[in-house]
Amino acid sequence: MSLGQAYEFIIQWHITDRCNLKCRHCYQEGAGSREMPFDRIAAVIQEIAAMLKDWGEAYGLEFSPSFTITGGEPFLRPDFFSILKEILQAGFASYVLSNGTMITQERAESLAALGVKEVQVSLEGPQGVHDGIRGPGSFAASLQGVRNLQAAGVKVSLNSTLSKLNAGYFMDLVDLAVALGVGSLGFPGWCPRAGGWPCWTRCCPRTRCSACTTGFFL
Numbered sequence: 001m002s003l004g005q006a007y008e009f010i011i012q013w014h015i016t017d018r019c020n021l022k023c024r025h026c027y028q029e030g031a032g033s034r035e036m037p038f039d040r041i042a043a044v045i046q047e048i049a050a051m052l053k054d055w056g057e058a059y060g061l062e063f064s065p066s067f068t069i070t071g072g073e074p075f076l077r078p079d080f081f082s083i084l085k086e087i088l089q090a091g092f093a094s095y096v097l098s099n100g101t102m103i104t105q106e107r108a109e110s111l112a113a114l115g116v117k118e119v120q121v122s123l124e125g126p127q128g129v130h131d132g133i134r135g136p137g138s139f140a141a142s143l144q145g146v147r148n149l150q151a152a153g154v155k156v157s158l159n160s161t162l163s164k165l166n167a168g169y170f171m172d173l174v175d176l177a178v179a180l181g182v183g184s185l186g187f188p189g190w191c192p193r194a195g196g197w198p199c200w201t202r203c204c205p206r207t208r209c210s211a212c213t214t215g216f217f218l
Contacts, residue, residue, distance in 0.1 A: 006064040009052060012097075015041070015083060016072040021099055023134045025161050038079045042086045049090045066117070070097035075107065084114055093117050097159070100145030101138055108145075108152035118155040118183070121146050123176065125160070125169035133165055146180055157184040 017033040019026070036044075045067075052063050067087045074080050075098060087094050096111070100121035103111075111119065121142055124130040130139040149156045158177050160166065166173075177185040 006062045009063045009065040010068065011048065011066070012068040012070060014070055014072065015074055015080070016077050018076045019071060019073045019099070020076065020101060021073070021134050021138055024165065025133065025163060035077070038082060041083055045086050045090050045092070049092070064093075065091070066093035066095060068095040068097060073099055073102060075102040081110060081114070084111075084116065088114055096120070098122075098145070099134065099138070100142035100149075103145035103148050105148045105151065108148040108154060111149070112152040112154050116154060118157055119149050120157045120159050120186070121149075122159045122161075123173065125166040126172050126176070129166050129169050129172075143180075146182070150181070156180075156182045157186065158182050159186045159188060162187045 016035050018035075048065075052065055055061055056063060069080075069083065069087070071077075074096060077083070084094055084096075094114070094116050096116055096119045098119060098121055100119075100123075103119070103121075122134075123139070123142055124133045127139040130142070131137065134142075146156050146158075158173070158180070160173050162170070173185060
């Protein structure tokens with residue numbers, strides 16, 4: 001017997017530390033970490049599905065479960081789409097976090113065919129700012145990834161790590177999100193560790209973040 005409310009159960013899974021970019025603020029350790037093989041990933045997904053089923057039956061709970069798949073850059077795993085299929089076949093909704101540079105039209109259409117709910121693409125500001133943080137040519141490649149997703153009918157959101165490197169371009173990011181017609185624009189915290197640790201002095205102070213949004217939120 002269900003209590004009548006579906007509880008969100010969200011798992012964010014970093015399936016790889018590998019990435020095709022070298023962002024100045026990245027907190028990932030890099031390519032040296034071992035990746036979980038596909039058969040183990042599939043087993044874990046089934047274990048989680050069974051666990052939620054058991055909880056539901058034991059406590060009368062209903063769940064709205066989902067996986068958010070990220071990296072590194074998740075598209076670097078050759079079995080990425082197999083992982084998504086395993087997640088969806090187990091009854092979970094699926095979301096993807098990506099830098100967008102590897103999302104071709106074919107891959108976007110594959111995501112749409114699978115029923116992926118949303119892809120979040122990272123953009124750090126106008127072209128010069130973004131390329132200065134994520135690498136030359138990455139802005140144009142990410143933007144093309146966004147357009148490929150939209151053309152395939154996949155919902156897109158943007159994500160930007162606000163810091164002293166791009167805080168002055170807050171409204172440019174808002175304008176870009178509006179111009180692209182994406183569903184949302186998010187600003188996560190900066191994790192000053194691993195690759196991002198040398199840049200910790202560039203973390204955006206609370207007062208600076210507040211100044212960025214002055215006049216925007218009423």
